[in-house]
Amino acid sequence: MTQPLLTTKGLSRDFGGLRAVDKADFTLMPGEIRAIIGPNGAGKTTFVSLICGRILPSSGAIGFNGAEITALPAYRRVRLGIAYTFQVTSVFANLSAYDNVALSVQRTLTDGRSRGAVREGAMKALEQVGLADRAGTPAGQLAYGHQRLLEVAMGLALQPKLLILDEPTQGLSDGEIEGFVALIREIAREATVLIIEHNMPVVMQLAHRITVFDAGRIIAEGDPAEIRTNTQVQEAYLGAAHG
Structure with a gap:
């Protein structure tokens, strides 16, 4: 059985009295294109910043490619194959x-x-x-x-073994977005891709699986069809995104 490339267990990060990421359990398999979605302030960027080592967690653990990396500085994670x-x-x-x-x-x-x-x-x-x-x-x-x-x-x-992209299509024209989708599919032949993206058509086109954050918590995970029909996601995000 294939081992996960990335795992987080009970990953949390507090800023003063605010819990930006709350006990996130997350598993990413090699070769996957995974999208992270959620409303503004849901904790998405904080979560990937914890993975790449830009900030350290308040509690919880991160594993990458079979190694424990929770306390490693960012430059060491780059050497292990995490690019952001x-x-x-x-x-x-x-x-x-x-x-x-x-x-x-x-x-x-x-x-x-x-x-x-x-x-x-x-x-x-x-x-x-x-x-x-x-x-x-x-x-x-x-x-x-x-x-x-x-x-x-x-x-x-x-x-990288893992390429993390934060809002990569922001500011791109429709033609550029089309080229970007093709590029990510190409990259995914050699690397695993984790992408934070607000452009839902891009997410639905690209992602094998989608993880949904709201108020620092993972509230849903599934393939695009499952996420599209998930009422909790519609209430937290998709409804807000379209209105």
Whole structure:
């Protein structure tokens, strides 16, 4: 039987008197595209921040690829294969698209391999997201949608086992969203994808399974058809999302 890639047990995070994530039990299998949905303030970004180590839990445990990672700092989790792209673009505006991605590649080369290896890794990631022809463009001069794709390339360059994307289609045009859906399906051949997304058509198209948060708790999980017909989800989120 296949072992889960990621598990959380009783994962909680308090900020003062507010419990942002409340006893989350979560299992993610290798090769899955999993979407996390829920209303604003439901705890989605806090939850993935706990997984990638940007913040540490108040209680509970996180396991990744058979290892206990609950207390590991973020950079060690990157080395284990967890890559995270932010809700707000975090590219280095003054560096070229290529240099942004090359910085990520260098983090994976622990044996001081050649500049050729860096170039090969960076160009492969840029090609995957369709930005190879803009490799020399300063990131700050790229259109917003291309900056989002550059972030995905920076994540891919880390050769992750798990790629976490937070609101990746925010600000993308319809045409760009279509390309993004195709890209994620391509990425999922080599990596597991965990995506926070408000665009429900994208979620329903892409996700194998969906996890729904509300007020810090996981209130439902299932495939798109199950989530679409779940009355608790409709009350907490889908109704609010459409009205």
